[in-house]
Amino acid sequence: MKQGILYCVATPIGNLADMTERGKRILAEVDKIYAEDTRVTRGLLTHFGIQNTLASLHDHNEADRVASIQAELEQGMQLALVSDAGTPLISDPGYKLVHALGEAGHKVVPIPGASALIAALSVAGLPTDRFVFEGFLPAKSVSRRKCLESVKDEPRTVVYYESSHRIADMLDDVVATLGTDRRMVILRELTKLFESIYRGTAGELVAQLAADTNMSRGEFVVVIAGKVLTEDQEQLSALRADSILAVLLEELPVRQAAALAARLTGLPKNQLYKQALALE
Template sequence: MKASLYCVATPIGNLADLTERAIKTLTMVDKIYAEDTRVSLRLLTHLGLQKPLVSLHDHNETARVAQVLTDLEQGLNLALVSDAGTPLISDPGYHLVKDVAAAGFRIIPIPGACAVVAALSAAGLATDRFIFEGFLSAKSAGRRASFTALKTEERTLIFYESSHRIAGFLEDLITVLGAERELVIARELTKLYESFYRGTAEALLARLQGDSDMQKGEFVVLVKGANAILEQASVEVEAATVLQILLEEELSVNQAAKIAARITGQAKNKLYRQAMELSQLRC
C-alpha cells in the first residue's frame, strides 16, 4: 500500500484527551510535521516517543509541500499535528492536504479534541445549524465589518479569540449586533480553570471588565443567531455602517461600494452614491 498522511488531533489542554488511536498512530509513523516542534516535542516526551519532527506552519507550509510529497513517494508514513486540537481547524495544513490528495496519496483523519465542537456541546445554544468563523481581524474596523456581514445570520455563530483582544471583540460585537444579543463564552476548555459564562453581550463585557481572571486564557465565543431577517430600514442602517467602516480603512469610494454590495446584497450604484455622501461628510 502507498504511504499515508495522518491528520492527528491532539489535546487542547488535558493530555488525557489524546485517543488510543492517536497514540498508536504517532507511534507508528516515520515522521511528524508539526505546527510548532517545541510544543509537539513535549507531547512526544510525555508519550515516551522519539520521532523526527519537522515544522509546518503558516509561513512555510507552501515550501514544505514538496518535501512531504517526496517523503510519501519514498514510502514514509507521516503525521500532521497542530499545537492543539484538530489540524486545519484555524491551523495550518489546508494547502498541504489539498496537494497531497491531488497527488493521489491517502489522507487519514485521526479524530479527537476540537475546541469549537467541545464548546458547542456544552454551550446550550442551538447546535443543529452553526457557523464557525475562527479568529476575526485583529483590527476593530475589520471585526465590525465581519459582524455586520453576519448581523442577520440565524445560525449559531462561533468564534475563537485571544486574551488580549477579548474585550475589544465584545465591544465591537455590541456595537454591531447589539447589547442584548445572547452569548456563551467558553474559556480554557479542558484545562484546570475551564469556565463557561452565559448572558447578554453587555452583561458579559461588564463582568469581564471587572474580573481580571476572566480575561486570561483562550476563548471560544458562541453567539445566538438573529431571531429573524431584519426589516428594510435596518438593512439601510447596516449598509451605512459597512460603508463607514470601509471608508475609515481608507478604501476608495468605488472599492467601498463594491465590497458593501457583496456584504449587504444591495445595488452597487446605490451604495456608490451613499458612499460619496459619507465621504463628503468626512472631509
C-alpha cells in the same frame, strides 16, 4: 512498496488525558511527524514516552514543504500532521498541504480527537443543528466590526476563536454591531485547570468582563446566538425561498435544488426539500 499515508492527528486542547489511544499509536509508528511548533509537540511526545522524528510545518513554510512531503509519500513513507492543540486545519496550518496531496491522489487519513470548536458547541447551550465557524476575527476594530456586521442577520449559531489580549475589544465590537441583547456564551481555557463558561447577553458579558480581570485570561471560544426572525421575517424568508426554488427546479433535481437553496438562504435543507416537493 507500501502506500504513503498522511495522518491528520488531533491532539489535546489542554487536558493530556484527552489524547486518544489511536492517536498515540499513530504518532509512535509513523516515519515522521510534521508539527506546527516542534517544541510543543516534543513536550506532548515526551509526556507519552514517544520518540520520533519531528519537522516543522507552519504558516510561513507550508507552501515550501508540499513538494518534499509529496516526495516522501511517493517513497512509501507514513507521516503525521499535528497542530499545537486540537484538530489540524481547524484555524491551524495544513490546508495547502492536504489540498495538494488530495489533488495528487495521495491518501490522507483523519485521526479524530479533541477540537475546541466541537467541545464548545457541546456545552454552550445554543442551537447546534446548524452553525457557522468563523475562526479568528481580524485584529483591528474596523475590520473586526465589518466581519461581525456580515453575520448580523445570520440565523445560525456563530462561533469564533479569540485570544486574551483581544477578548475585551471583541465584546465591545459585538455590542456595537449586534446589540446588547444578543445571547452569547464565552468558554475560557476549555479542558484546562481554570476552565470557565460565561453565559448571558452581550451587554451582560461586557460588564462581567470589566468587573472580573480573571475572565480575560487564557484562550477563548465565543459562541453567539443567531438572529431570531420574527414571524413576518420567517414568512418573507419562506417566500424568497419559494422563488429561488422555482428557478432552480427548472434546471436541477429536487434534492440538488434544495441543497443549493439552503446555501443561498441559510434555511434548513430538509425544510427546503419539502418546499421543493410541494412546488414540483
